[in-house]
Structure formats: structure tokens, C-alpha cells
Amino acid sequence: MKAFDYERPSTFEDACRILHAAGGSKKVLAGGTDLIVKTRHKVMAPEGVVSLKDVPGLSDISFDPEKGLFIGPMLRLSDVETADAVKTQYPALAAAVATIGSTQVRNRATIGGNICNAAPSADSPPILMAYGASVVIGDGKNEREVLLEDFFTGPGETVLRVGEIVKQIVVPAPPQNIFAIYIKAARSALDIALVGVALLAVFDPADRVVKDLKVALAAVAPTPVRSRQMERIVIGNKLDDTIIEKAVVESCTDACSITDIRTTEGYRDTLVETHTRQALEAARSWIEKGGVL
Amino acid sequence: MKHEITLKVNNDTYSLAIDPWRTLNDVLREDLNLTGTKLGCGSGDCGACTVIVDGRSISSCLTLAVEMDQKKIMTIEGLAPSGEELHPIQESFVEKGAIQCGFCTPGMELSAYNLLSQNPHPSEKEIRESLSGNLCRCTGYNKIVEAIAESADKMKPKKKKGRKK
Amino acid sequence: MKGNIIGKRIPRIDSVPKATGTAEYTVDLKLPGMIYGKILRSPLPHARIKSLDVSAAEALPGVCAVITAADVPMGKFSFFQWLADKTIFSSDKVRYVGDEVAAVAAIDADTAEKAIELIQVDYDPLPAVFETEEAMTADAPLIHDQESNIGFKVERHFGDPDNAFESCDFVVEGCYKTDRVAHCCLEVSNCVASWTPEGRLSIWTNAQAPHTQRQEVARILEIPLQDVRIINSHMGGGFGSKLVMDMKLPIAAVLSKKTGRPVKIQNTRAEEFSTAKTRYGYTMYVKTGAKKDGTLQARTVRVIADNGAYHDKGPATLNFSSMMFATLYNIPNIHYEGMVVYTNKQMSTAFRGFGNPQLTFACEVQLDELAEKIGMDPVEIRRINANTPGQKLQCGAVVPTCGLRECIEVAAQNIAWKEKYNRKDKLRGVGVANMVHTAAGGRYYGYNATDSFIKVADDGTVSIVTPGLEMGQGVHTVVAMIVAEELGLDMKSVKVLSNDTDLTPYDLGSWGSRATFVVGNAALATAREARVVIIETAAKMLDTKPEFIDLENGMAVARGPGMPEKSVSMGKLAAYAINNMKAPISVKGQWADDIPEDWDIKTEFVKNVRSFAFATQTCEVEIDKDTGEVKVLKFVAAHETGTTMNEMLAEGQIEGAVMQGIGFTLMESMTLDNGRVVNDGFLDYKLPTFGEQPEIDVQLIETGDPHGPYGAKGIGEAGLVPTAAALANAIYNASGIRVTELPITREFMLNALREK
DSSP states (O other): OOOOEEEOOSSHHHHHHHHHHHTTSEEEESSOHHHHHHHHTTSOOOSEEEEOTTSTTTTOEEEETTTEEEEOTTOBHHHHHHOHHHHHHOHHHHHHHHTSSOHHHHTTOBHHHHHHTOOTTOSHHHHHHHTTOEEEEEOSSOEEEEEHHHHEEETTEESOOTTOEEEEEEEOOOOSSEEEEEEEEOSSSSOOOSEEEEEEEEEOTTTOBEEEEEEEEESSSSSOEEOHHHHHHHTTSBOOHHHHHHHHHTTTTTOOOOOOSSOOHHHHHHHHHHHHHHHHHHHHHHHHTTSOO | OOEEEEEEETTEEEEEEEOTTOBHHHIIIIISOOTTSOOSOSSSSSOTTEEEETTEEEEGGGSBGGGGTTOEEEOHHHHSOTTSOOOHHHHHHHHTTOOSSOSSHHHHHHHHHHHHHHOSSOOHHHHHHHTTTOOOSSSOSHHHHHHHHHHHHHHSOOOOOOOOO | OOOSSTTSOOOOTTHHHHHHTOOOBGGGOOOTTOEEEEEEEOSSSSEEEEEEEOHHHHHSTTEEEEEOGGGSOOOOBOSSGGGOOBOSSOSSEEOSTTOEEEEEEESSHHHHHHHHHHOEEEEEEOOOOOSHHHHTSTTSOOSSSSSSSEEEEEEEEESOHHHHHHTOSEEEEEEEEOOOOBOOOSSOOEEEEEEOTTSOEEEEEOOSOHHHHHHHHHHHHTOOGGGEEEEOOBOSOOTTTTSSOOTHHHHHHHHHHHHTSOEEEEOOHHHHHHHSOEEOOEEEEEEEEEOTTOOEEEEEEEEEEEEESSOSSHHHHHHHHHHHHHHSSOOSEEEEEEEEEEOSSOOEEOOTTTTHHHHHHHHHHHHHHHHHHHTOOHHHHHHHHOOOTTEEOTTSOEESSOOHHHHHHHHHHHTTHHHHTTOOSTTEEEEEEEEEEESSOOOTTSOOEEEEEEEEOTTSOEEEEOOOOOSSSOHHHHHHHHHHHHHTOOGGGEEEEOSBTTTSOOOOOSOTTOIIIIIHHHHHHHHHHHHHHHHHHHHHHHTSOGGGEEEETTEEEEEETTEEEEEEEHHHHHHHHHHTSSOOOEEEEEEEOOOOTTOOTTTSGGGGOSOEEEEEEEEEEEEOTTTOOEEEEEEEEEEEOSSOSOHHHHHHHHHHHHHHHHHHHHTOOOOEETTEESOOSTTTSOOOOGGGOOEEEEEEEOOOOSSSGGGOOOOTTGGGTTHHHHHHHHHHHHHSOOOOBSSOOHHHHHHHHHHO
8 A cells, every 4th residue: 555644633623734734635534444445546645644533522422402413523333323312313314324334334434434535425415415414614713514415516525625624513403293214226235325315304294295305316416416306396295196206207307327337327317216206105104104104 | 654553452462663554454464463364355345354443343454553553452363262162153153054265254253243242132134234244255144144143042141050959 | 875974064174273263374374584576467458568667666675576578488378288378478468457567576565566556568559359259250359369369169069950950849049148257256366486495486375276286387487397386275265266377376486586585476356356367258149949848859059258368268168068068958969169269358267167057047048938939837848858867868978867857846846836936926936947067077187086195193193185175165074074984083083184286196176066076086995995904903903803893983893793892992003003013004095087098078078077966946036126126035956966975065065156146147247448347346346245145945965976975976066057047037937028148237127127
């Protein structure tokens, strides 16, 4: 493997300062599962890595029924998956995280890494987007909060400026009467998504009308994308056959799938339709049963 | 620049000076001669390099050794310390025919250890899901699933034998 | 057969070292002073080398040696030397992405990698060709200095197929294709080479055939055979990938010679995917004819095998598939035409089944098409055409034992064929396929024999020196079981010594399902020889006649009319032989296949196989109408074992092979971009994982065999031979979609479902 330097600052400010001074030639080291593979395969050649391991507080997780969920970016995926608050309040996030890589990878990789690598196929961003999550970004002096759906700018690219680090992931408290699901299409248990469909529906239990809907897709565009055209069709309606069919027809409108070594554009679009329909059917069934399985 | 680190591997403590780009897998195999930990792919896709760090399974090929400073690591050599009898997981792998070429075996066993330490009575489905990151090209997996289920039974806490008079 | 040992579910003798991580593989080996080699490989599929500059690499601190074509013997080599077409390094042109161009040795792997990047090569790209049938056209670029890219041809013929087709009631024709797939041994290909001060070369490597690889190394390096020694360690998988010498062996040897230090060369996983050899991809034009009662009358095939850039096992693979083609059913009129065609891709080689899984896929799928035309049940057409014990086939082969009918019965019954076939609900269906395979390797070397030695130590340990090559399949355990059975010992008292060509008798290696048969037979002969000597010794020691002695529980026991029972331990017997008889107990035994002297492979090609094993597999699948995913719900694998030596190991061989068959059928494929393998890791080259493996009901059918040890047949490869056809037939039953090309991807299935 190509040589690189290693620094392990003990404060957030120091980490930002080192990254800033390096002008982009140094990379943040979180779990390292992605960074090591990319460096070994010469996709990436950092001059140095900055470990956030010793920066205090970055692995914390807390939940407030009003303010929502606060996740430190260095929290391991397996800890996100098994955290009580996530399991009970955001079960679709737990389910999505459980589909990432292997047990060994989830024991090492972090939620911040899964987000900041900005892989179009990453599994946690779409469901976090559906939950309306944002990230708090710091540069050691100032902080800004960015909605996750505005965070990604391209494959491997985000709004993060040199010297900035994601400090926290904030997920709003889930409203009453919601249904959320993440469906991943993959070729095997150990695979990155061919496509991913995340859906969150807020409904009125009295008349069963969908009051709000967020659908986000993985692996069908340079970044995770909202399927807004489809959302518009559903919002304000009951999920019946006609609406579901109309929605499915529009499920790829906001996508721009490509053909790569894993599959073709056409098959990706088909999978989006298939899994969007499954997600909507699951939502309908949930709503019809009054919010129980 | 080399970094001074201390690794606690299988109850032995090692002080090392290492280059920061070296992986835990490389240091275990090359510097500590603990070659029971295998390298199958180098990208976290096969599980042959699995070790236990702070009680959890990780891919040693995807972990920088420098990040393991002061960590407690268990490799296959530590599952049943030498001179002692086999760990129930190892025993079941042997008895159930879960081993052929054996190259995936240390990683399989440590992944099983990770599962059973969190879920002492896994279902067949849970075993298959939890070990999906461990590839085997020889056995067809089913005998490994049987072995893990059997070792779970063996590891059930036994009732204390009261002395009968 | 159930003996004290034979037939029992006995754990492998190497399983404790493997379970504890103490088993040493070649990749774990580190010798004093060892340095690390790395090979510079061609980045282009077809190009002339204009210039090569290694000076920057040589100047890099830590680099010990850089070698190119100028530093090595440049005689051409191939497994079949009469087809020699490859040199250690390419000097004039490269023929695939991965062709060896130069190599370095350095003090560590990182430095070696850096040095490789500093070698400057100027290439002049040439047009490349990747598809066999394109490579066969008149204007295709020529890969070697030959008239065409067809590298080898074989024809087999008997009867009169053309006329026979005329008189058939039903005839079907079709083209079938299988992809090249990778062995994916978990241990990558690697070796360590070192020279003694006297000039003798030792190579530690994971070789399936160390004795023939020893000859290959001597041949390519142009050094005397006695100067080469091959040493095996435990081996992390073989499956055919490690039969023929890899070029890293002579390269490591030359680097070691040049530096005076041991040199290790080890593939990365990506290197393994793009340069280790693959299964031969077959394109098959098959035609089958039958009478309306379903009896098969004629079958012809044209096989076009994808050779890759150089020759390897192509002729043997084609020959072998021709034999299985002719013997699966007793068809009176056969024509087989096969050829290997050069393409600008990595080489192909043997892979579990040796061409037979490819051709069985085509033939057994076509048999279902034929059955449908006739209006017969797929199980029924297989039943009426199945060979029977003692049958002499029209092609000349004799099958003294044959359990195919039993296999069909149990496989159909255990999948609940009658209830499930043609049920047409929920895209679920069942499929069936038969197969025949060698149970005893092949005779094409003109030699199919081996020896072993046994010695009895005065501590009671019995050691057998055997060439049986353990690659994970369990041959060492089988050999130990045979010795323990014959000598009345427990498994712990038997030691197996192997894995060094200086130690072991000559043998052809582990391939062709031959190890239990050939090496096992030799072990049995040796153990029986030892038994005679031990009993004679015991008779002297116990002062009785040999016929009153039996061997049991590690003792020689004398029982006779009117005499008190007396016994003595194996250790004391050995000590008595040493001290009192001045004749330590050590014996040699041999098994030799009685290959007819006038045998001509061309006219009597079916006699290449000493013994046949038949099998039937059935399976049930369900297809997801929305994604095209084929879920394999269950497999029944009914296999003829002759005699089951060790049920647990036999099941393991078949379960693992079925899994490889599922991968071959549904997911595995090399994806190329201008000749470069782009899915060169386990993330994108899909292997079956825990989740994809269905329940496998293994049924072992004991029919005996007149030549195998205790009547055993080899079963190492059979498990994946019919798997693809059974799956494809089940997919047809579930969906009405006839699949003729592998792998059957989800996308293909979904599109096919939508078109219907």
C-alpha cells in the first residue's frame, strides 16, 4: 500500500486545523473500511489521514422525543443498528443500516463515513433523507446545518469544504402516524445496492389520507435523490390501486440510472418501479390496518 | 514516520513501531507471526481475516494497525489457548465436517464467536445472515451452519451439578 | 460397506490444525532472508512491446533484482509440450491483460510494488479479439504465428448420425453457451523459491500435481529434473486451478537464483481474478434425435472452447467431455467435434468437472426439449434411456456397475416430482438432470498408477507415505482410514506423510476424481501388504500360526481352537521385529491401472476412463416475477459412490460442488472491458454466500465398483456436473422460459418473463 502520514488529534478544532492546513491532501479517517480499499486499489492516494478516534463526543447518540435523534458521526454502524432509540423510533433506519456490508464491516465502519463517502449506492442516506435528517458541519470555529438532501453534490462529492468535518447527524422526531421502509435490491447478501428505495409516509388515521410522503432513491443518480414527482402524486390522496399505479409510473422520473458493471440502466429502472410498488403496498397495508402490522 | 503502538493480542502484550499505512492483518501475520489469521481478498469481502477487537468481529484487512493501539485483540490462536482443549465452536466444526480446505475456517469460527457472544441461541436464518460476510468455496455452508447451531447448544450454561447423597 | 472405520462419519485428520489456525499454508511461509517478488503484467490485451526500460526500478532502494525476457530461458512451454506457445516473459508481444512482462524482487512487498510501477514499457497496440466465433473468422487478428486462431481440434465418431436423424421421429437442435468462471480458491496462488548452495531448487507452492509441476519447472528452466523439489503445505482450495505450473514458479526461481535469497510471489485477489486461469467457456451446437418411445438414436455436437491467449488443458478437456458425451446414455450414433480457439483473454484450465458440466448443461437441457416434443415426462425419458449394470455401450464402454436408475428414483421421489412437476403456480417448478463422470481419473498420460509405503514404529504408530495430494477434499483422511481399517487401528495411530516430491512416490496429482480411487487403491494394497508382515511377526512372537492372528484395537490377537487367547500391541510387535527379527516392519504397495497396451485414444476414446459414476440431481426453484431472481428452494443430489468411504466427507464434496454449480448457473461470470477483467473482487464477482445455499438432500447410492478400493468410486467433481441443467430445467418448468446460456442473470429472467 502507498505510504501516508497519520495524525490523531484530540480535539475537533485540531482535526479541522490539520485538514485545513493540508489543503485537501489529507483525509478524515473514521472506520477506514472504505479509505483502505480505495487507497489499496489506488483510487485514492492521500498524503495523510487524520483519525477522529480520540476526538471526544463523536460517537455519542441521544434521543429527545421533541428534538429528535442526535448521532455522532463516529458511531459504528452496528451501534446505530442496535441503539434502542433507533430500533424503536426509527426502525427503517436500523433495517437499512443492517443491509450495509458484512457484520465485520458494520462493526468497524461509521455512520459518518457511510454518509460522507457520498457513494450513490450508500444505504443510510436515502432513509435518513426520508426521515428529514440533516448534518451539522463544523470547521473548528463555525457551524452550519445542512439538510442531507442538499449535502451531496456528486459521486464522492459533498458540500464539505476543506477543513470542515461532519459533527453530528440530526434526525427530527418522528411525527405521529408514520410508516417508513427501506428496500434494497442487491445480488446477494453481501452487496452494494443495485437500487435502494426509502419511503416515509405520514398519514391521517381517520381518513387514511397520506399527508406527507418522502421517497429517496439510492444508486440511480450521481447522488441519492428524492423522487419528488412521485411524492406529489401521492400526497393528499389515499393509497389505492390507481394512485399507486400512477406513482409507480413516475417513480423513475427523478432518477437518471446508468449502466455499469453491476447492472444496466433498464434493470435499475425496473427495480425502482418494483420496489417502489412494494414500498407503497406496504404503506397501504400498514395504514389500512391502522398502523399495526 | 513510524508510530509506537501497544497491541494486546490473546493476552500477550506487544510493543511495536509500525508504519501507519500497515493493516492489522499485515502486522498480525508478518510481525507477530500469528498466521492463523488469513488474508483472502484485502477488501473486506471474504471474511478470512476476521479477528475480534474489544469483543466484536472486524476485518483485519480493513483496519489500520495504528488505530488498534491499546486494543484487546483475539485471533484464532486465542480462541482455545494452546495446550487447552478445543473451544466448543472449534469442536463442532471438526465433528460436523464444516472444514475442507480450512482457509476460511479461522474467520468463520471467529464470526461464529461474535454471533454467539451477542445471540447465544441464533436461528438458522440469523446464523446465515450474521455470517454472510464469510465466504467458503468448499463446503457449501450447510455443515458450517449445523456446526454453529451445535456449538450454541454446547455453550448453553450448564446447570450446576448438585451433590447427591 | 460398513467396517470398523470405512463408511463411518470420521472427522478429517487435519481438521484440528485447521480449526485452531495452526495449519500452515504456503502463503503463511516465511523463510530466513526471504524477499518479495512482483510481476509486471501487460495492461493491454494485444500489443507489440516496442521497448522496455527497467533502470528506474533497479535504482530504487530496496530493490534486489529486476528481470525480463533477457534474464530467463525463452523456450516455449505448455502443459502439452507439443502445443508449446508461451514463454516465461513476453519479449515481442503480449496477448492478454496480465501477460508476464518483467518481475522484481525487493526487501518488502510495498517496495516491489513501487518498483513495478517504475518499469517503463512502450507498447504498440494491436487489434484484439475476445469472442471465439469472431476469432475464427478469416479477418480476425491472429494471436499466434499460426494460420488461424483454432489451436486444436478433435473429432470422435461412431455409427451414422446423419442417417439416424433421418429415421428419428423427433429431432431437436440448439446452441448453448457457458461462461468462463473463476475457481476462487480462498488462498491465492503463491510460491516461495529457494536454491541450496549445491544448486538445487526448492519451490513451496500450492500445487495439485506436484510431481508433474516438478517436471514442468525443470522443463521451462532447462535444468535437470533432479535439481527440482516441490513442497506442498496445506492448500486453500484447488478445484483444478493448480494442476499446471503457474509462471510465478519459474519467475520466483530466477529471482531467487539472481539474488541468492528465497523469493516469495503471491497474487493479489485482483491479480488472481484477472490472471489465474478460468473454466473453459463452451459454445455448443447440439442435435439429438429419438424415436417416439423416447429412446435416443443419435446425437451430435460441435464444441467451441475459449482457450484464452495460450494453451493449457484444452485438448484434455475436450477429450474428456467427448467421453462423457458418449457414455451418459447408450446412443448408437454419435459425432463429436471439438476445438479450442485462441482469444486475447486470460488462459483457461481445468475446473472441477473438466468440460463435463458445460456439455451436460447443453445435453440435459436439450433432453428436456426433446421430451416435451415427444410428450414425455423428463424423469421418464431419463429412466428409459438410463444405462444398467453390466451394460456394454455401443461406443465400446462397459459400465460394470451403474446406479443411475436408483439415482433417478430417489431424486424424483425426494423432490416430490409427481406433485410438483408442471404445477404451474407462483412461478415454481422442478427440474431434473442426469450425469456420468469418471470415478477414477483418466488414462491419457498412459500411466494411471501409484505407490505408497508403510512403516510401523516401536511406539505403535503406523505411518504411510503417500503421494495423495490434499487440497481440502480429504484424501489424507481416506488414506488414513484405509490403513486403520486394514490394520485394526484407531485413527490417531495412523500418520500420513506427504507433500514433498523428494519423499513421495511419483503420482499424477489430485484431479479427475481420481485420488480416492488411485491413491486409495495403493494405500489399500500397501496396508494389506503390511497386514501380512505384521501377522507373520505376531505369529512368531506369539508362537502360533498366522491364520490364528487377527488385528484389532491396535493389537495382534491370537485365537485358535484349544489355545488361550493371546495378544500383543502394535508397538511391541514393531520392537520385536526390529530387535529379534532384525527386520523393521516397512512395506511398499502399488496399484496400477491395467491400461491395455494397444489402446489408442483416438479409436477407443471411451476406454480413457477406468470406472464411471452416475448421478441424478433434482431441484425446486421459485422465480420472483418482479425482480427475476431465481430462488433455489431445494436440491436433491443422488450420487453413486460405489462404496461410501466416509459419509460426512462425501456429503461435503457434493454439497460444496452443488454450491459451485449454483454459482456457475446463476451468478458467476467474468466481466470484461477491452479484455480487462473489471469484476476482479468478491464484491462484483458474485459467489454464493450463506444466504444462497438451499437445503441439499445428498443421497449416496452404493453400487460397488470392481476396481475401486472397497468398491469405492471417486466423487470429487460429480456434484456440480448436472447442477446447471437441473436448474435450467426447473426454471423452464416454473416459467416456460428455456435457458440456453449461462449465467442466468436476474435481468435476463425478468426480461424473458416480460416478453412472454
